[in-house]
């Protein structure tokens with residue numbers, strides 16, 4: 252059997268392990284057992300309609316064989332599912348399934364399921380235990396840090412909590428059914444983790460791009476491990492998002508603005524931040540940092556077949572408007588995560604908004 | 619000027635003061651200032667339609683004079699207001715009012731507003747600061763312990779969090795507009811705090827019942843102070859409700875069952891637990907404890923003009939059914955908080971369900 256790696260996310264009392272390996276979901280029951288969950292309290296699995304046909308039975312059977320009572324709730328796939336009304340529906344399932352204070356919620360899915368099911372776990376009876384079984388590459392990001400949330404019609408992720416899981420069970424074989432576009436989108440966050448923290452990991456990403464795109468299991472295990480490790484080091488130093496944690500937003504200022512103005516489904520999150528990371532490297536150049544940063548960032552993202560330019564039909568005014576909630580915007584300045592070298596970033600609070608506009612224009616010219 | 623008392627709720631990092639005094643709401647701005655709130659971030663006040671006409675202007679004006687930007691959200695009065703849809707509506711107000719991470723939510727009202735606004739504060743942007751300005755006597759209970767929640771159609775308080783306030787500003791002069799029935803209901807929880815912990819406070823309650831019913835401000839300040847103190851000692855030892863905190867449920871097992879079977883508005887919470895406390899004292903007698911407990915409990919509640927008997931039309935089977943989620947019920951046993959003396963209780967895990975049924979029958983005979 253292939254090796255399962257264990258990574259510890261170090262958060263004092265709330266520390267937890269991430270297990271990364273192959274064919275782990277068939278052992279879901281054994282892992283619950285190992286973590287001291289008693290069979291007397293029902294376990295709720297939340298998943299989505301796309302994932303359920305592939306993996307739900309395996310997880311349910313593993314739990315039942317280990318003696319657990321299982322309740323399941325299947326939601327529609329997609330971002331709109333992260334809503335208060337979905338929370339209410341899942342709580343109905345939890346109540347009719349007799350979930351109690353010793354129960355656990357398992358998120359079987361990507362970041363959407365992790366955020367939604369995690370918020371259920373954070374609030375049901377004022378908080379019960381929570382386990383993540385990520386099924387996307389992007390979820391290597393969401394499985395570290397304890398952020399859980401649902402959306403409001405006026406803002407994403409605005410209603411939420413910090414609720415750390417008891418553990419994360421990352422079975423890389425589940426990634427095989429992911430669409431190639433979702434694979435690339437998830438890899439964009441992995442690239443981001445390299446760019447903010449670790450040049451050696453960036454070197455490895457450059458060499459391993461095609462292995463990762465082809466879902467080579469060893470490459471996935473290594474990449475996910477490193478991505479989770481970097482995020483967990485950042486989060487451990489700054490659990491509640493004050494300063495250091497902000498570096499995780501590399502590419503996200505422009506990325507979020509693009510997501511806000513894009514038509515529904517036009518840009519996946521990873522695609523938007525890929526363009527955003529190119530933008531940040533252009534800003535680095537304007538701020539006087541080496542132009543190698545831009546060249547290497549762009550080439551790396553291209554290896555991952557991610558977009559590096561902005562389609563011409565995007566409205567620059569609308570993109571700028573979407574970034575204007577920045578408190579410094581009134582003074583003509585913006586706060587940006589800027590790469591200062593490959594594997595290093597700074598939080599720059601004095602980026603001229605005018606340069607940002609120029610950069611967005613420039614992104615249309617990239618190819 | 620009359621003295622303002624300061625009580626510290628001792629929860630380590632999350633400790634906070636409760637200020638109890640007269641005409642404090644006119645100083646809301648000064649208290650925010652004292653607690654380090656900057657004027658740059660908007661303050662959201664949540665209150666209800668009954669309370670707003672009396673006190674909202676005073677609070678708003680005090681904040682504005684101190685330089686704060688104020689956003690208000692007024693909800694309908696009553697328990698149905700504790701809902702996810704109300705949370706969503708308040709978050710709309712928060713977003714359009716530009717509340718940010720440094721903003722605070724002020725709950726101006728009773729336990730309903732405290733629970734709802736507190737849950738908004740717990741979840742908006744994954745948690746912002748929270749201030750309670752209680753306007754009911756019952757809220758002396760809800761202002762200690764950090765429990766916040768909304769209801770689900772199948773269960774009360776089932777979606778929530780623990781979110782401690784930064785401080786509580788208890789202005790007893792606001793209690794003057796409370797209806798006499800709400801006054802009595804709130805005093806029932808004060809009696810409960812005496813019965814579980816402090817015979818000397820029970821002595822004082824026996825002497826001071828009529829002063830309290832007549833809203834004598836000094837008596838209110840003392841009673842609220844003692845009630846909050848007792849609750850905070852219990853909570854400080856057991857913030858997340860494991861063992862000791864369960865003693866706060868004296869009278870609540872039967873009380874909650876009565877609320878569940880009663881027609882809407884038939885019984886206020888304090889009325890239900892008053893009957894429940896008489897029930898618990900009857901059980902104490904069956905368990906061999908002195909019958910004085912029963913006699914004194916009942917007489918005390920009668921002094922407070924609270925109900926001590928069950929109206930004849932209540933269906934005993936339905937009441938028992940409402941208590942049957944108790945895990946020991948299958949074995950014919952129930953967990954009960956039992957007074958063992960005046961000012962002392964135990965958690966008894968072996969109360970025969972048959973005795974509970976007898977007790978409920980007996981409660982119909984009380985007068």
Ligand SMILES: NC(=O)c1ccc[n+]([C@@H]2O[C@H](COP(=O)([O-])OP(=O)(O)OC[C@H]3O[C@@H](n4cnc5c(N)ncnc54)[C@H](O)[C@@H]3O)[C@@H](O)[C@H]2O)c1
Nearest residue numbers: 301328361362363364386387389390392393398425428429
């Ligand atoms: N909490 C955090 O720290 C954090 C961090 C990053 C992103 N997020 C959130 O994560 C979400 C995005 O995550 P995501 O990209 O994983 O989205 P997702 O959960 O919507 O998954 C993407 C799509 O892939 C499908 N899918 C998932 N796993 C599959 C599999 N193994 N096989 C086939 N199809 C599969 C899903 O049904 C969905 O249609 C966003 O809502 C974002 O806000 C949260």
Ligand SMILES: NC(=O)c1ccc[n+]([C@@H]2O[C@H](COP(=O)([O-])OP(=O)(O)OC[C@H]3O[C@@H](n4cnc5c(N)ncnc54)[C@H](O)[C@@H]3O)[C@@H](O)[C@H]2O)c1
Nearest residue numbers: 668695728729730731753754756757759760765792795796
């Ligand atoms: N969080 C906790 O620890 C905790 C503890 C106990 C109770 N609670 C919750 O508290 C709620 C009950 O609290 P409550 O009894 O204060 O209810 P409430 O907030 O509904 O107030 C009772 C009524 O009095 C009115 N009112 C309030 N203050 C007034 C004033 N000064 N003048 C005139 N009218 C006024 C209100 O509009 C309402 O109609 C329940 O939802 C219960 O679940 C929470």
Ligand SMILES: [Zn+2]
Nearest residue numbers: 440503520524
């Ligand atoms: Zn991201």
Ligand SMILES: [Zn+2]
Nearest residue numbers: 807870887891
């Ligand atoms: Zn109560």
